[in-house]
Amino acid sequence: MKEVRIGLLGAGVVGTSLLQLLDKNREKIQRHYGINLQLTTIATRSPGKLQGKTNVPVTDDVLSVTNRSDIDMIVELIGGTDTAYQAVRSALENGKTVITANKALLSEKGRELYPIAAKTGAELGYEAAVAGSIPIIRTLRDGLSSCEFEVICGILNGTTNFILTKMEQEAWDYSTALKKAQELGFAEADPTFDVEGIDAGHKISLLASLAFREYVSFASLSVKGISDLQSLDIQSALSLGYRIKLLGISKRSSAGVLTKVHPTLVPLDHPLANVMNESNAVFYKTKEADSGMITGKGAGGMPTASAVLSDIIYYASRLGSKDIAKENNLFPEAKAFPEPDNLVRYYLRFSTVDKPGVLAEISQVLGRHNISIASVQQKESTSEPVSVIVVTHGATEGEFQKSLQEIDTMSTIIKQKTVAIRLLEKL
């Protein structure tokens, strides 16, 4: 039987779930895959916390593990880009297979790590880094490897999807929904990474790079989160037949790759509209196989640990095979499609004074920028500002930005900054 010796770095929620899973599945993995997984050592900041929970030797010296010659595979569950970076770098330099759940590390430092792996022949698995238990990395690398992708997009952050679901279903405002998410452990004390779209940005940059086999850097993305979304807009969108979702979107044409994160009005009959609570989903469109979608649990100790273990099994089966053909992960840099040229549609909520001619003035500005109106909704109101909701037809992002700048300075009719949320583009 093939023996694979593993060093585990990090023993937090995912790490301890992995310890349980490894114990439970050891015999099954031997029987089904002919692999004997040997957890050799664990490195964690607080070795004392593991006392009594495992028989495996524990250390607080990460690099002592990545440098050990009797270890074949490093599982990095530390998180962040400091110690984790040092450890993964060291492991790859030593030719060890690395399994990680660290999207920030890969999105920000992958460009440095992959050449090292290519040089030493080490492999780097990161199924658990994107969309938790959804096996989207394996799907892009193997399941759909023959396909030419045109679009990859998705609901990639469970925290924000939970908050949006609650804002809709309970008619809560953003801060109430965030507080509930924090109480339930779905959101961190400092939720910035999640709610401002940074986490989704890391993930869509990884997915886009893999789908298009061109490097899409996180730095090249435009990212907007959900922290200024109002319950009113969520309800208004719903009454118009749309559900607001925070999407990571990347699309590729001959003119380049455009990748971004923003709240999006998704038509209710689109499969992404029905992914609720903390679930994640990845939607794709390819030339050969049309469109498809994968949904599942996006986070949580056990779902993430199961993705880590699936990755361990996959790479363990390949370990030490000299004749195996390995995928080339050194992608050329993607040519960026200029966002101002992108054709989009918008939901616009103007906060106006209550006097005749307001709608005429607004639509004149839009018209001058070649933006035509698909629908207008204005409810009777007894107080200012009056909400005028416009859903537009398609125009370029650049024209939208110009027209909104213009409208928001029309102080005689506009009382508050216009709320502008994009509709799901024709994908």
Place this chain on the structure above:
Amino acid sequence: MKEVRIGLLGAGVVGTSLLQLLDKNREKIQRHYGINLQLTTIATRSPGKLQGKTNVPVTDDVLSVTNRSDIDMIVELIGGTDTAYQAVRSALENGKTVITANKALLSEKGRELYPIAAKTGAELGYEAAVAGSIPIIRTLRDGLSSCEFEVICGILNGTTNFILTKMEQEAWDYSTALKKAQELGFAEADPTFDVEGIDAGHKISLLASLAFREYVSFASLSVKGISDLQSLDIQSALSLGYRIKLLGISKRSSAGVLTKVHPTLVPLDHPLANVMNESNAVFYKTKEADSGMITGKGAGGMPTASAVLSDIIYYASRLGSKDIAKENNLFPEAKAFPEPDNLVRYYLRFSTVDKPGVLAEISQVLGRHNISIASVQQKESTSEPVSVIVVTHGATEGEFQKSLQEIDTMSTIIKQKTVAIRLLEKL
């Protein structure tokens, strides 16, 4: 560069699409995977049809290809269980990797083929055999390999899903919808395999075996198709909040595995309810990663060929690697869960005479079999038979069958055989 020599058997719709895809992707596969795929020879019944379409030598002698020592991999796209079986058997005996899209072959003969593969060390890929372009086999084998499955089920036949969609949306009866599907090329001239649930049965038996790693034979399944479904029931179900889908369902408990195919009332808020037209979907539930679903194109030349090519790439990268750990495909036979003990709910449409006390008589029989009623719907009617629609709470399949037998012999009140369709079980 690793060179892999391929023999292609069959040059129908999928085979000719594959020829195009191979040409288009040859250079990309070299660059991304370091594999040079060499199509060495093609075997087809009518070699003349390929004249001018390819430079590859063509023969009509299938076994001359599977016996060639200079060929590493056989791609079987013949279909059926006669020639295809001889060919795949011969290829595996000769130690060649086999890629096939043939669900009937695997479902009916897999039990004979896998031991041969195990003996010679050959690998057998069949991503394209189930759900077309949806990479569910790769997902079960690799992406979710650490998970313990509780349920796998899905919409596994595009023809029947297209027919059901049209029966709902156009209010067509079954035969009109079938005729349209045949005109559009979604259904065969003899549609039996599709509409009677046999194709879905082959596929769910393969998925269940892989998910549970226990052999579920096609012969052990109970299979019911859609050919006696009436438009009235589709519309009635919809008004009750359900959409009727033909599902392949397999669930596992400590008491055994229950696998079946039947039309099912799926609640409209379940993701399977929104998979329309010729799309397919696979829904799963695991202990570690909760539930998830994959959707996509279930059939068609190019989607299926793309799944074949993804499989070719995957197994080509592994070919010739002696140190690779291979999955054990010799599953023990699954213990069958007795269907009469299964807890189900039913949609029942009774066709009754128009006189007082009918509902009382029916509900007495149901009550005697411990079946309680969740809802009743009876519309005013001027002619007999009167439709009385009952949605039940849960009871065993056995009790339902007994009570329906009893009710259908009550000739003083029942005018036609009762229509009975199961609700989606709590999965």
